[in-house]
Amino acid sequence: MSALESPWIEVCPIDSIPLRGCRVVRTRHMQIALFRTASDEVFALENRCPHKNGPLSEGIVHDRKVTCPLHNWVISLESGEATGADKGCTRSFPVRLDKGRVYLEASVATAP
Amino acid sequence: MSKQKLAIIGNGMAPGRMLEHLFEAAPDAYDVTIFNAEPRVNYDRIMLSPVLSGEKSYEQIIIHGDGWYIDHGVMLYKGHKVVKIDREARTVTSEHGETVAYDKLVIATGSNPIIIPVPGHSLPGVLSYRDLDDVRAMMLAAQSRNKAVVIGGGLLGLEAAAGLNARDMDVTVVHLMPTLMERQLDPAAGYLLQRAIEERGIKVLCNANTKAILGDTRVEGVELADGTVIPASLVVMAVGIRPNAELAKVAGLEVKRGIVVDGGMRTSDPDIYALGECAEVDGQVYGLVAPLYEMARVAAAHLAGETAAKFVHADTPTKLKVTGIDLYSLGDFAEGDDREEIVLRDASAGVYKRLVLKDNRIVGTVLYGETADGAWFNDLKKKQTDISAMRDTLIFGQAYQGGSPLDPMAAVAALPDDAEICGCNGVCKGKITGTIKAKGLTSLDDVRAHTKASSSCGTCTGLVEQLMKLTLGDAYNPSAVKPMCGCTDLSHDDVRRLIKAKGLKSIPQLLQELEWKTSCGCAKCRPALNYYMICDWPDDYADDYQSRFINERVHANIQKDGTYSVVPRMWGGQTSAKELRAIADIVDKYKIPTVKVTGGQRIDMLGVAKEDLPGVWADLSAAGMVSGHAYAKGLRTVKTCVGSDWCRFGTQDSTGLGVKLEKFMWGSWTPAKVKLAVSGCPRNCAEATCKDIGVVCIESGYDIHYAGAAGLEIKGTELLGHVATEEEAIEVIGALTQLYREQGRYLERIHKWAKRVGFDTIRQQIMEDGERRRTLYDRFVFSQKFAQIDPWAERAQGKDAHEFKPVADLTLREAAE
Numbered sequence: 001m002s003a004l005e006s007p008w009i010e011v012c013p014i015d016s017i018p019l020r021g022c023r024v025v026r027t028r029h030m031q032i033a034l035f036r037t038a039s040d041e042v043f044a045l046e047n048r049c050p051h052k053n054g055p056l057s058e059g060i061v062h063d064r065k066v067t068c069p070l071h072n073w074v075i076s077l078e079s080g081e082a083t084g085a086d087k088g089c090t091r092s093f094p095v096r097l098d099k100g101r102v103y104l105e106a107s108v109a110t111a112p
Numbered sequence: 113m114s115k116q117k118l119a120i121i122g123n124g125m126a127p128g129r130m131l132e133h134l135f136e137a138a139p140d141a142y143d144v145t146i147f148n149a150e151p152r153v154n155y156d157r158i159m160l161s162p163v164l165s166g167e168k169s170y171e172q173i174i175i176h177g178d179g180w181y182i183d184h185g186v187m188l189y190k191g192h193k194v195v196k197i198d199r200e201a202r203t204v205t206s207e208h209g210e211t212v213a214y215d216k217l218v219i220a221t222g223s224n225p226i227i228i229p230v231p232g233h234s235l236p237g238v239l240s241y242r243d244l245d246d247v248r249a250m251m252l253a254a255q256s257r258n259k260a261v262v263i264g265g266g267l268l269g270l271e272a273a274a275g276l277n278a279r280d281m282d283v284t285v286v287h288l289m290p291t292l293m294e295r296q297l298d299p300a301a302g303y304l305l306q307r308a309i310e311e312r313g314i315k316v317l318c319n320a321n322t323k324a325i326l327g328d329t330r331v332e333g334v335e336l337a338d339g340t341v342i343p344a345s346l347v348v349m350a351v352g353i354r355p356n357a358e359l360a361k362v363a364g365l366e367v368k369r370g371i372v373v374d375g376g377m378r379t380s381d382p383d384i385y386a387l388g389e390c391a392e393v394d395g396q397v398y399g400l401v402a403p404l405y406e407m408a409r410v411a412a413a414h415l416a417g418e419t420a421a422k423f424v425h426a427d428t429p430t431k432l433k434v435t436g437i438d439l440y441s442l443g444d445f446a447e448g449d450d451r452e453e454i455v456l457r458d459a460s461a462g463v464y465k466r467l468v469l470k471d472n473r474i475v476g477t478v479l480y481g482e483t484a485d486g487a488w489f490n491d492l493k494k495k496q497t498d499i500s501a502m503r504d505t506l507i508f509g510q511a512y513q514g515g516s517p518l519d520p521m522a523a524v525a526a527l528p529d530d531a532e533i534c535g536c537n538g539v540c541k542g543k544i545t546g547t548i549k550a551k552g553l554t555s556l557d558d559v560r561a562h563t564k565a566s567s568s569c570g571t572c573t574g575l576v577e578q579l580m581k582l583t584l585g586d587a588y589n590p591s592a593v594k595p596m597c598g599c600t601d602l603s604h605d606d607v608r609r610l611i612k613a614k615g616l617k618s619i620p621q622l623l624q625e626l627e628w629k630t631s632c633g634c635a636k637c638r639p640a641l642n643y644y645m646i647c648d649w650p651d652d653y654a655d656d657y658q659s660r661f662i663n664e665r666v667h668a669n670i671q672k673d674g675t676y677s678v679v680p681r682m683w684g685g686q687t688s689a690k691e692l693r694a695i696a697d698i699v700d701k702y703k704i705p706t707v708k709v710t711g712g713q714r715i716d717m718l719g720v721a722k723e724d725l726p727g728v729w730a731d732l733s734a735a736g737m738v739s740g741h742a743y744a745k746g747l748r749t750v751k752t753c754v755g756s757d758w759c760r761f762g763t764q765d766s767t768g769l770g771v772k773l774e775k776f777m778w779g780s781w782t783p784a785k786v787k788l789a790v791s792g793c794p795r796n797c798a799e800a801t802c803k804d805i806g807v808v809c810i811e812s813g814y815d816i817h818y819a820g821a822a823g824l825e826i827k828g829t830e831l832l833g834h835v836a837t838e839e840e841a842i843e844v845i846g847a848l849t850q851l852y853r854e855q856g857r858y859l860e861r862i863h864k865w866a867k868r869v870g871f872d873t874i875r876q877q878i879m880e881d882g883e884r885r886r887t888l889y890d891r892f893v894f895s896q897k898f899a900q901i902d903p904w905a906e907r908a909q910g911k912d913a914h915e916f917k918p919v920a921d922l923t924l925r926e927a928a929e
Contacts, residue, residue, distance in 0.1 A: 012919045020632060020658040023919035034919065038632045055674040058662040060635040067635030069662040069670055071179070074635070086183075109922035 008096055008103040014042060015100065022057040022066070027109050032093060033057035034102060035077050037064060042102050043077035044095045050075070050088025115143045118415065119204050119212050121194045121359065122220035123148035125157060126388035126404040128175055130218070133412030135184055141416060144186045145212045147204065150243055151191035153178060157243070158401055158536065158569045161434070164247050164275030169825050197363040199381060216383055216415060219360055219371060223353035223389035223399070228263070232325030238347045241272045248826060253346040254279035255828045260346040261285075261334045263322055265292040267432060269350035270309065274434040276346075277314050284315040284342050286322055286334065288351075296430040296441040300457075301464050301480040308437050308462070355390045355397050370397045375422040377411040387411045393423055401536045401568055402428045429490060429535045431483075431571045440483035442490055444468065445476035456507045465507055472500045485509035487575060488523070491531040524578040533575050536568035544576060548583045556580070597636040599628050604857040608644050617649055619656050633659075640858035643745065646781055647853050650895035657912070663743035666915055667903045668725055676725060677718040679742035680732050681778065684752045684770035684790075685713030694735030698728055712749030712787060714740055726916055730908035738778075738902040745859070746781045747788075750774040751799070755792030755809065764809035766792035769838050773807075776842060777849065779899040780892070783856030783865070786849065801829045804862040805845055814841045818848060819863040819871070827863055830871050833879040847878050847888035850895075854888075 017023045017036040024047060025032040031047035033056050041064070047057050054070030064077045074083045080092035096103040120127050123146050131144065154176040162168040181188045192206035197217070205211045225240035227233055237253070239246050253260070254276055262273045265287030273283045285292075291302030292309070306316050321337040325347055333343040355370035366372040366380040370392030377385045377393075387407040389399055398404055406423060413421035429442040445468045447453070456465040463481035467474055467489065474493040479486055488510040492499060505512045510523045527533075529542030547553065547563050559576060560567040566576040580588045595601050602610070607626065616622040619641055623633060633641065638659035645653045657665050668676035682691070695715060699707055706718040720728055732738075741748060750773050753759065755766030770790040777788075789800040790807040800806025802822035806829050808815045813836040817829035832848065835841050851874065856865040866874055877884045907916075 009922070009925070011922075016914065016919050018658055018914070023914065026918045026921045026923050028923050028925075031918075052672070053674075055670075058665075058670060058674075060638060060661070061658065062632050062634045062638065063630055065634075070672065072635065104922075106925075109925040 007106055009106045009109065011102045011104050013100055014040065014097065014102055017042070017102075020061045022059075022061060024057050025104070027111065029110070029112050031055075031057070032104070032108065034095070035061055035066060037061060037077070042095050042097055044093040044104060044108075045075070045077065045080050046091040046093075048090055049073055050080075050082055050090045051086065056090070116141060116215040117213055118142035118144045118216050118218070119214035120144065120146045120218045120220060121197075121204060122146075122222055122388065122390075123150070123154050123188065124220060124222050124388060125154065125175065125401060126408045127218060127220040128154035129405050129408035130220075130387065130412045130415075131184070131186070133409055134415055137412060137418070138416040142216070144184070145214075146181075146186060146188045147192045147194045147206055147210075147212075148188060148190050149193040150245070152244065153181070153188070153190075155244065156568060160241075160244065160247050161271035161275055163244075164250060164272065165278040166275075170244060171824055194359060197359060197384075199363055199384075202383070214383075216385070218411065218415075219379070219384065219386040219390060220388040221356040221359060221390045224356045225349060226352045226354050227349055228322060228351060230322055230324050232327060232331070233349075235325055235327050235331050236329070237327070237331030237345060238325060238349065241268050241348055241350045242353075250276060250346065250348065251279065251826060254281050256281075256345060258282070258345040259284075259343055260348065261342050261344040262348045262350060263334070264350035264352070265289070265316065265318065266295065266350065266352070267293060267430065269348070270305075270432060271434060272348050272350055273309070273314050274312065276348075277312055281346070283313075284317065284344070285309070286320045286336065286342070287316070287318045288321055290318050292316065292318070293430075293432075293441075296478075297439070297480075298445055298466060298478055300455075300466070301439070301441075301478045304462060304464050304480050305432075305437065305439060309434075353389065353399055355392065357390050360386065360390070368392055368395075375410070375424075376414045376419065377407055377423065378414070385411050385414070394425065396425060400428045400430070402426075402538055405537055427493075429486060431535075431569065438479075438481055438483045440477065440479040440486040442486070443474070443476035443493060445478055451475070454503075454507045467507060469499070472498050472503075474499065484523075484574075487531055487533060487572075488527065490535075491528065494532070521578055521582060524575060525582055533579065534563075534565040534568070534572045537564040539563050539565040541579065544579050545583045548580060553580075554584065554587060596640060597634055599630040599633050599637050600626065602626060604640065607641070608648075611644055611648055617645060617653055619645075619659060639664075643781060643783065643858050647895070650898045664745070666722070666725065666912075667739055667743065667907065668720070669743045671718065673719075675719045675721055677716050677742070678720050678725070678728055678732075679710065679714050679716045679740040680737040681740040681774070682714050683774050684750055684767050686752075686767060686771065687715075691735060691737060694731065694737070698731050701731070702728055704728075710742070710749075712742075713751050714742065714749060716742070723916055726908050726910075726913075729904035733902070733905045733908050739904045741778065744781065745784050746779070747774070747777045747786050749787055750777075751787070751789040751803070753790075753792050753797035755790075759792055761795060762792035762809070763811050764792060764814065766790040766798065766807070766809050769807065769809075769814075769841065770798075772838065773842060773845060776846065776896070779901070780849065780853070780896060781899065782849065782853050784859050784861045786852075786862065788845075802826070803829065805848065807841060807845075813837065816841060816844055816848075819866040821861065821863045825863075830866070832875060843885065843889050844878055846892040847885040848874070850888040850892035851877060853892075853895075 017034055020038050022033050022035045033045050033047040035043045047055055049056055049068040051073045054068040056066050056068055058069045059066040065074050067074050073086050076083055080090040082088045093108055156173040156175055159173040192208055194204050195207045196205040203211050203213050225242050239249050259282045260276050262269050262285045265285050273285045277283045291299045292305050310316055323337045324335045326333040326335055331347050333341050335341050357367045357371045360371040361367040370390050371379055371386040373379050373386050373391050373393050377387050379386050388404050410421045410423045427443045432439045452469045454467045466478045468476035473496050477489045499506050502513050527541050531541045533541050544563050544565050553559050566573045596604050614625055639661055642656050642659040663669050668678055702724050704717045708716045710716050750770040752767045752770030756762035756764055786804045788805045789798040789803045791798040791800040792809050800808050801817055802820040806817040815834050816832045818832050820829035821827040852862055852865055
């Protein structure tokens with residue numbers, strides 16, 4: 001193990017994600033959707049709706065939620081949980097924001 | 113413990129209700145498989161009459177949408193009729209060869225309509241009245257605005273007759289007995305009913321025995337025993353139903369009139385249950401919904417292991433679902449030596465009330481013209497209340513008991529908690545008021561969802577609303593407008609008005625000014641707001657792409673696997689060798705898996721990866737093609753026939769007009785999608801009379817139609833008017849589209865908008881008021897200046913590039929140690 005390697009990797013400047021929008025990060029085994037809310041918070045979820053694997057990155061972002069484009073499930077950006085009457089959860093990942101740059105944990109690059 | 117396998121044959125209202133109870137009591141007990149002979153989900157059959165008359169749409173009567181089956185893990189085979197039950201192997205097999213094993217089996221095959229075996233009974237044009245297919249066939253037949261005969265003057269027959277009459281057919285009811293609905297009504301009420309039916313323009317023939325249905329290749333008329341011939345192009349047989357027990361019989365179960373079951377709904381095989389119209393319990397079979405729902409409750413309890421539940425017979429009130437006719441009948445009203453009766457007649461008001469008493473207790477009730485006291489009389493009957501003390505005033509109803517007349521609210525307030533309010537679903541007053549309080553319900557829809565009261569036939573809606581008012585006081589406002597969504601209390605119309613009045617020109621400004629309750633709206637309101645502002649400020653509003661649904665944001669249609677489909681525009685449905693060659697090359701180059709011709713005469717390339725979209729568009733642009741907007745709430749396609757260019761019947765250049773219309777209107781955003789067609793003659797090969805806007809060419813010019821539908825709903829168009837030249841046709845269509853753009857609520861199709869605001873108002877503004885037409889047309893032309901920019905060419909040149917590629921690629925990164 002290399003003690004010097006940072007556990008966080010820089011992914012992109014926050015401005016490359018549209019306000020109330022989303023961009024996708026490719027990793028070895030999945031896609032991660034990076035959401036930016038109206039108040040400049042950033043959240044990371046696996047890009048699959050727990051319902052039918054719809055691409056959440058294509059949904060409409062409102063408050064801290066996104067509405068899946070396939071069947072309108074509303075997913076919490078904070079927890080990845082479906083809200084309302086629907087039940088299900090997608091994976092969420094820690095995000096760090098520093099001086100306008102977005103960081104993910106280095107381990108997500110190879111996470112299964 | 114592993115789950116048991118539950119198979120259900122039939123997907124009507126009874127098994128649907130049974131599953132609701134079962135999932136509540138024992139959500140994880142069974143893996144459920146349903147076979148439905150009809151190719152659809154569970155819908156409310158009681159509401160077929162309002163669908164036929166046009167008061168409701170099919171979507172409005174769905175009880176369980178597809179999502180419900182998914183959420184409960186139910187495997188639903190739609191369009192699978194079960195042909196075999198193997199009790200040895202404990203399996204059922206459908207006609208398509210699907211075999212499913214069961215631990216418990218529920219048979220709910222319903223009933224079949226009785227078809228009188230007179231000559232001609234199997235001619236095309238003879239229908240029964242049982243399911244949505246029958247209703248759709250009747251709606252189609254009604255488009256001829258021709259003559260119809262309904263055989264049978266019972267509940268179903270009269271509802272069918274009223275529905276066909278509402279669709280402008282000339283209807284005659286042929287009834288074998290001397291008065292209508294003789295099983296539920298005494299002759300006096302039957303006579304009043306006949307008069308009310310005749311006042312609507314429906315002919316009624318009682319004592320009429322059908323001898324034959326006439327016609328060679330399809331129905332032409334009905335011949336009665338006395339020799340009378342009634343011409344008709346549609347005959348509806350509604351003379352009764354017979355339990356459908358054939359499958360059970362072949363499987364060796366005990367069958368008499370229906371499938372014999374005990375009080376726990378169990379057949380002669382202990383692992384097989386039967387319920388609904390196919391079941392016979394204590395020698396009785398049932399056709400009204402209340403006892404069927406009771407069977408559902410009992411069967412669910414047994415399946416959940418609670419074996420004490422038992423089905424008990426109860427009289428069910430009958431109500432006729434014909435708007436404007438109030439009729440209520442309950443219990444036994446035959447005359448007898450030991451019976452007395454109280455009758456009230458008010459001929460001029462058309463009111464007739466009759467109570468049949470035995471030993472000072474009510475045994476039967478017939479109410480006509482004024483039925484508000486039905487629930488009260490039913491309650492007195494059920495409780496066997498001795499009425500001697502109020503005998504003098506009993507017939508006037510509950511309001512007149514104890515001196516001065518009370519207002520209707522007080523009458524409802526005076527009902528005991530266990531008085532039945534909703535007969536269909538067996539819901540009493542206490543359950544409704546209790547649930548309103550416990551769950552804090554404030555709207556009728558909520559009360560329906562939580563208690564089921566008023567959710568079937570709807571005749572108790574007034575009572576339920578009075579109970580809401582009683583429980584909530586001023587907090588209940590039935591006329592309150594429906595808000596756009598949970599983010600605001602304002603309706604769509606309010607918001608549109610305020611956008612204009614306050615000059616709101618951005619989404620953040622609007623949310624602030626109109627005091628939105630959420631910080632940035634939701635997926636329901638944001639696309640609507642974006643559309644309203646684009647429509648109102650064409651030259652001054654910056655389209656908010658983050659408020660658009662993905663399809664309009666990336667200008668392609670998202671598919672279930674996250675790929676997209678691409679449909680280039682082909683003006684009027686015409687293409688060329690050059691375009692086809694370019695499409696073929698693109699399909700090869702990008703390895704597009706599926707190419708399909710659409711219903712709107714276009715070519716659809718399916719399965720394009722998002723990253724490939726700009727490349728595909730660049731190649732299409734190079735060949736001169738632009739976006740077909742197949743994804744837009746906007747102008748989709750203009751379908752045409754070949755018209756006078758080629759067709760020997762063509763009266764005008766329909767293709768040419770279609771191309772002109774499409775070039776004029778492409779790129780426009782509208783509340784919902786808009787599809788056009790132009791047919792070159794009344795043979796109508798372009799199917800213009802089921803489109804949002806359709807033109808039918810004739811020798812003297814152009815008939816302009818609108819407000820058709822051919823999707824979930826089928827609806828022929830209305831004629832807007834006739835014009836002599838192409839220029840006039842284009843002006844009328846532009847003005848009509850602009851009026852719809854300015855008044856339509858987001859996602860409201862043209863036919864729904866037109867029905868809401870009124871066909872006459874629209875015709876007056878477009879066809880009669882030349883100045884109004886001209887200003888609408890001018891506003892449409894102005895807005896097109898900003899709308900007609902090909903979104904594909906822009907994106908092929910790099911606009912919104914961020915939409916089409918990932919922000920980062922970590923696939924090559926080594927694992928962090």
